[in-house]
Amino acid sequence: MLLHQFFKLRTIARNSQSPFSSLSISLSSSSPMAAAAASSEDSLRKALADKQSAVDAQGNAVRALKAASAAKPDIDAAIAALNALKLEKSSIERSLQSILSVADTRESFRHAVTNTLERRFFYIPTAKIYGGVAGLYDYGPPGCDVKLNVLSFWRKHFVREEQMLEMDCPCVTPEEVLKASGHVEKFTDLMVKDTKTNNCFRADHLLKDYCNEKLQKDLTLSPEKVAELKNVLALLDDFSPEELGAKIKEYGITAPDTQNPLSDPYPFNLMFQTKIGPSGLQTGYLRPETAQGIFVNFRDLYYCNGNKLPFAAAQVGQAFRNEIAPRQGLLRVREFTLAEIEHFVDPEDKSHPKFAEVADLEFLMFPREEQVSGQSAKRIRLGEAVSKGIVNNETLGYFIGRVYLFLTRLGIDKDRLRFRQHLANEMAHYAADCWDAEIECSYGWIECVGIADRSAYDLRAHSEKSKVALVAQEKFLEPKEVEKLVITPSKKEIGLAFKGEQKKVLEALEAMREKEALDMKAALESKGEVEFEVCQLKKTVTINKKMVTIQKEKKIEHQRVFTPSVIEPSFGIGRIIYCLYEHSFYMRPSKAGDEELRVFRFPALVAPIKCTVFPLVQNQTFEAVSKLISKSLTAADVSHKVDITGTSIGKRYARTDELGVPFAITVDSESSVTIRERDSKDQVRVDVEKAASVVKELTEGQSTWADVWSNFPHHSSAAAED
Ligand code: AMP
Numbered sequence: 001m002l003l004h005q006f007f008k009l010r011t012i013a014r015n016s017q018s019p020f021s022s023l024s025i026s027l028s029s030s031s032p033m034a035a036a037a038a039s040s041e042d043s044l045r046k047a048l049a050d051k052q053s054a055v056d057a058q059g060n061a062v063r064a065l066k067a068a069s070a071a072k073p074d075i076d077a078a079i080a081a082l083n084a085l086k087l088e089k090s091s092i093e094r095s096l097q098s099i100l101s102v103a104d105t106r107e108s109f110r111h112a113v114t115n116t117l118e119r120r121f122f123y124i125p126t127a128k129i130y131g132g133v134a135g136l137y138d139y140g141p142p143g144c145d146v147k148l149n150v151l152s153f154w155r156k157h158f159v160r161e162e163q164m165l166e167m168d169c170p171c172v173t174p175e176e177v178l179k180a181s182g183h184v185e186k187f188t189d190l191m192v193k194d195t196k197t198n199n200c201f202r203a204d205h206l207l208k209d210y211c212n213e214k215l216q217k218d219l220t221l222s223p224e225k226v227a228e229l230k231n232v233l234a235l236l237d238d239f240s241p242e243e244l245g246a247k248i249k250e251y252g253i254t255a256p257d258t259q260n261p262l263s264d265p266y267p268f269n270l271m272f273q274t275k276i277g278p279s280g281l282q283t284g285y286l287r288p289e290t291a292q293g294i295f296v297n298f299r300d301l302y303y304c305n306g307n308k309l310p311f312a313a314a315q316v317g318q319a320f321r322n323e324i325a326p327r328q329g330l331l332r333v334r335e336f337t338l339a340e341i342e343h344f345v346d347p348e349d350k351s352h353p354k355f356a357e358v359a360d361l362e363f364l365m366f367p368r369e370e371q372v373s374g375q376s377a378k379r380i381r382l383g384e385a386v387s388k389g390i391v392n393n394e395t396l397g398y399f400i401g402r403v404y405l406f407l408t409r410l411g412i413d414k415d416r417l418r419f420r421q422h423l424a425n426e427m428a429h430y431a432a433d434c435w436d437a438e439i440e441c442s443y444g445w446i447e448c449v450g451i452a453d454r455s456a457y458d459l460r461a462h463s464e465k466s467k468v469a470l471v472a473q474e475k476f477l478e479p480k481e482v483e484k485l486v487i488t489p490s491k492k493e494i495g496l497a498f499k500g501e502q503k504k505v506l507e508a509l510e511a512m513r514e515k516e517a518l519d520m521k522a523a524l525e526s527k528g529e530v531e532f533e534v535c536q537l538k539k540t541v542t543i544n545k546k547m548v549t550i551q552k553e554k555k556i557e558h559q560r561v562f563t564p565s566v567i568e569p570s571f572g573i574g575r576i577i578y579c580l581y582e583h584s585f586y587m588r589p590s591k592a593g594d595e596e597l598r599v600f601r602f603p604a605l606v607a608p609i610k611c612t613v614f615p616l617v618q619n620q621t622f623e624a625v626s627k628l629i630s631k632s633l634t635a636a637d638v639s640h641k642v643d644i645t646g647t648s649i650g651k652r653y654a655r656t657d658e659l660g661v662p663f664a665i666t667v668d669s670e671s672s673v674t675i676r677e678r679d680s681k682d683q684v685r686v687d688v689e690k691a692a693s694v695v696k697e698l699t700e701g702q703s704t705w706a707d708v709w710s711n712f713p714h715h716s717s718a719a720a721e722d
Helices: 022-028 032-067 072-100 102-119 141-160 175-181 203-217 223-238 241-250 291-296 298-304 368-372 382-387 394-410 457-466 491-510 514-527 573-584 620-635 649-658 688-699 705-711
Strands: 123-125 137-139 165-167 172-174 188-193 200-202 266-269 273-276 282-286 311-320 335-345 362-366 378-381 417-421 433-441 444-453 472-489 529-534 539-544 548-562 565-572 585-589 596-600 611-615 640-642 663-667 672-677 683-687
Touching: 032 072, 032 223, 072 102, 072 203, 102 123, 102 573, 102 585, 102 596, 137 141, 141 311, 141 335, 141 394, 141 573, 165 298, 172 175, 172 273, 175 282, 175 291, 175 457, 188 203, 188 241, 200 203, 203 223, 203 241, 223 368, 291 298, 291 311, 291 335, 291 457, 291 565, 298 311, 335 394, 335 573, 362 382, 368 417, 378 382, 382 394, 394 417, 394 433, 394 444, 394 565, 394 573, 417 444, 433 573, 444 573, 457 565, 472 491, 472 514, 491 529, 491 539, 514 529, 514 539, 514 548, 565 573, 573 585, 596 649, 611 620, 611 649, 620 640, 620 663, 620 688, 649 663, 663 688, 672 688, 683 688, 688 705
Parallel strands: 165 311, 362 417, 611 640, 611 663
Antiparallel strands: 123 137, 172 282, 188 200, 188 266, 273 282, 311 335, 335 565, 362 378, 417 433, 433 444, 444 565, 472 548, 529 539, 585 596, 663 672, 672 683
16 A cells, blocks of 8 residues: 555555455445345344353352352352353354354465466466565466456457557656656555564555454454454555554554564555666666556657547556565566556546446445445446546546446456445545456455546646646637736747757747746846756756746637546456456366366456367377367367367366366267367257357357357257266
8 A cells, every 4th residue: 555645545455345254344345145244243243242241240140149158059040040141152152253264265265266276377476496486476378368368358348449549668667757757756655664573564464464363363352343443444545654553553563473563664665676778877667557658658649649639548568566565466466467548538528428338337336435434335327426426527437337347248246346436545636536446356355457537647747847748739619818828938049059959948948837937937037047957858958038038928829738637547467367267266076076176167258268179089080070170260260279188078178177268179970079168068069060160159259158059959068078
């Protein structure tokens, strides 16, 4: 979490609401089941506290009877009542524990998923043979295929649909760019150090872990304490560094491994610094996001778009963040793929011509008010969210809707997807509104896409620093008279003074913002000359009175010049893919019932390969037919794999199910083959010549399995397996 209010905050799993974890469900949870679990947790905690009071009172009564040397039958009856109460208390404790132990289920589920992913080489820790490095992972062959599929769908769904302009900028970014954007100063997370070993921790993570653990393990918490801890979890991202430090002290949180005291939280910059060139004189950074490459090229992009607004530019590429203590596998890494869109729009008109196409979508939204008042996320129609002002404007709403469609079409479960609005402090001060698409997985709710209306902040920052006007123009139908600050550089004087550099000096003077120009005017009037930084020349030049006139004038304007606002959907591709893995994973018993088989139910769009081809047994005829089908599949551009091993067909199916391959063609004759669908395990019989085209249509969505089932001879489930 970045706690500087000036800067955009980054969040992950900001609370631990999860169907796996009832303890946090009441903060937000979506499903009725989760809400019921949360309310039963609350009522069980209350019942436990009441029962504890009853046990205490009965214990006192027994002691009083004994002290008063009461009759033995009376004492025995009181003891029996006490024991009965204790039994009731243990039973409530067990019920509560079983609700809270969902965390264990969550962990064993995650273990099954990640174990399958690593075993089938979807990903692996970088340089594993050397022990790996925290926060760095390699994608193996199926992982690469899934990523490629997600990115090509992203391009289709966003870039092509909106005719966006795509950019590809280097990962190494000069320092000036990241100084102007604010990253050099403020791209920080709050860190605490073990005061004895100097081990580093993320301050908010320690506080979050403390609250979660207390809620999960301490059955004796009072209802007030439970509410307080849940409130801390809900508002964690809103805490100032001081508030965070104070809570860490108040709860007595120490270093997790040594229990040593911790330092106060302090900001740690997450950027990897480097030197550009052998002299070591020019500082650069590995980019922490791809957006800046688009902002600095705004002028050319605008020109490329025929000097018209609105338009969007997009970039996919690697981003680097030196995370303090990466954990949660692929979710928090030090290098990851970002896919970012910068949609430039007139700040005075943020309507969107295609908003009507998404206005009727209804999904889980978690507005700021609901979070602060401890309510849950709720289903809201997008059109209503925009018309009621819950979402700031139509363009932002349009992208929220498009992101919803993108994620659900990839295979994200719509009931475990919500759009959470940033809290007041969490949002950068210049931003008009921000929403995160959060996906629930075994780690809790994870921010996977940030969708922010960043107003004109980025373009202004780069205009100011670079002295290149990153602006748009709107031509008036009728000329208008306006009073304006007019900056008129003298081309002659500037030409004489700066010769080959005159163009850049002229541009920088003309790009001055009002305040800077007025300061220059005052300085020229009092001192006759002034030092002026020209970013494009990387130096300061001296401007004198003769070189520029600055004055307010009434002018006839033919156009309005303004800095566009930017609406930025920013996709963490690795996080989306990991959540997709969890949402697609399930286990089912083998035919003999002696094994749990693992399956990824990827939609064909995402599946690493679309189809496998198996000769039923090893013989030349079946292998020749398999080759023929493989040739047709290649010609039809269907990714596939031929498996000619002699392993049993059931085992071969199981192997491809683990990779999420949706269809398998089994060659069991010269004239026809079976096509098996992964999840139902049902099979249809198709002529050899038709097999490739049937699979192509299925994987490209031109037909469904139900269509194929009704058009071809078929038989239900698993009969041929094993
Ligand atoms: P941000 O610029 O912080 O809003 O991040 C944009 C997106 O990048 C987030 O929505 C995440 O999906 C993703 N992201 C941010 N940090 C990481 C990280 N350390 N590892 C993986 N993905 C990340």
